[in-house]
Amino acid sequence: MKTFSISILGCRVNQYEAEQIAAALKRRGLRQVDSPGGDLRVIHTCSVTSQAAKGSRQTIRRATRLPVLGQIACDNPDAGAGDHRDPGIDLQSQTPQLPDTSSRARVVVTGCWATSDTVAAGQMPGVDAVITNHQNVNDRLIELLNEWTPPDDASVTGDVTQPPTTNRPTSLPILGHKPATHQRAFLKIQDGCDAHCTYCIIPQLRPVLSSKSPDDAVAEARALVAAGHREIVLTGIFMGAYGQSTALRRRQDKSTSKPLAGLVAALCTQVPGLTRLRLSSLEPGDLDEHLINELKRHPQVVPHFHLPLQSGSDAILRKMNRQYTSGQFLEMIAMVQDAFDEPAITTDIIVGFPNETDDEFARTLDVVDRVQFIHTHAFSYSPRPKTAAARWTDQYVDGRVANQRIHLLNDRAKQHSLAYRQRFVGRAVSVIVERSDADHSPDRSPDKSRDKSSVHHGRCERYFDVHFASPTAHAGDLVQLRVDSVTADRTQGSVIE
């Protein structure tokens, strides 16, 4: 077994965890290839919506329908997975006849869907192992590799010591390598949630709260910056509960109530070369005056905040068991807008929650119009197993009504995004280039990379993407741009010389 791939579904926490798994497998001597190829195929699944669960199943099916002969893949490391398909497998078939395990790729399913639907995952044809969130994924993977790798397999090289990934109750493992080609690096500082929003399956799948120590987070951030990342995005399941043993604010230890502010201060003062620090998502009640004051002291903290509103109706918020009212949400937005220069605010909204009336949806639209989020991720409510809301079947909103509401919300969200970005026409923004045509050209000769038509794009401080042409820029560069024009779908800029 020489190669592996990881398919990732879901949120940034999942992306980070997949990078941890990749790091452990690379330490073990395996080489990463594009998914869903490789001798070992890991699918890191998501279960947060029924759509995500369906996507997880589809991805597993794709991975199990592309078996490779491990030895052939080893012999020709430059060839893609497609070159090693077993001719005996009907790739279109829904129920392929799988060869025995000695001659095909091994498939391991991890993550939230593997945890919520462990039995179903294990019964899918071609799945060799399921590892749940309640197990130590990296340790279990290494055990499986030992089991599956014949003792005389010369491919198992590299450092075979266990990676430092043991899950301890109050600490999270460090990811001390350059994890991906993205210019932004995720740094997971917190895991777990016990808030039990009535629609959410996460507390069943990640019930124990744990936090990375400030020292470990600083060490990891230094390693990421040293590896070339300019922007670090802090992630967690309930980041506002960083340093706490519960996400329920009324039960939190008030004597240590500001650990997140302390962590931000440590990262901004003890990590030389860190250009940008972004907080991926905060529960609305967590962005209090103390945290806002700390954030605005540090120029590395970008003026972008993702604050999931979910609904603008207090009745629905109560029914969702959210820890704020719409009024408190708007007060917090006012504080943010006061503290930062034209902050970008993004959100998530659930449409069609049980018993959501037209009037209640109108309240959501009202909050959306008042805040003018620059991006709104609106999705239709879907019942998740063993959640409180899944039992309220008699209150489900008709699918057509929910779809109409989604359309309305998306239209409104587009208008607000356009209006926000128009405010920056003629003004300077800085972007970290995420992708350049030149970087993806098969010909990387200096002449080619100087092609004037090279188009690049990158996210600016305020989260929106800006496209621009440059003969010299490459992924990872920090570039000053002037915003020239804005349409519903695109923001165009030019380099400020």
Ligand code: SF4
């Ligand atoms: S805060 Fe609510 S929505 Fe977020 S993970 Fe916890 S239970 Fe789920």
